[in-house]
Amino acid sequence: MQRPQAKVETLISTAEIADRLMALSSQITQDMGKDVVLIAILKGSFIFAADLVRALHLSGMEPRVDFLSLSSYGAGKTSSGEVKVRKDLTEEVDGVKVLLIDDILESGTTLAFAKNMLREKGATEVRVAVLLDKKGKRKVPFEADYVGFVCPDKFVVGYGLDYAHYYRELPYIGAVSE
């Protein structure tokens, strides 16, 4: 598929994101300590996770890092609520504290599945950090422990988030208007 031509308006700037990540990291390290396994959910969280891990370093965390690729399948374009593991963890999480990192919390289906999966793998504590929270869009009850920004009910791209696999490279978060 070709890159969709979209009009993108800046919603959250690069500088605003950087400031917010500093505050968020201090809070996370204060709450969780330095021995944590960070688990970034691919693909959308890769830029957020890369910036967050460096901010966490500045607040004293000494984490291990791992990645999880999940996908929800459904008929047509709507998510069925069924989540599948595309790429599993490689780090051992039994007996450790985990911070799950995702780009955006919307229906809650993905993160509810991931959190449950980590508990089953023996993590002693599972906390969740999301860059964006689209409140009022939940299909299952779920709240993140750490939220970068509350997101308006708009389709957003950039800073890892895609529109039909494109636009992830934007260094800011933009809203698509067509």
Ligand code: IMP
């Ligand atoms: P959910 O909470 O299980 O619905 O998962 C939310 C996922 O849907 C995110 O991880 C994104 O991959 C995707 N998503 C939701 N809203 C947007 C958006 O506005 N732009 C880009 N991707 C989105």
Ligand code: MG
């Ligand atoms: Mg995602």
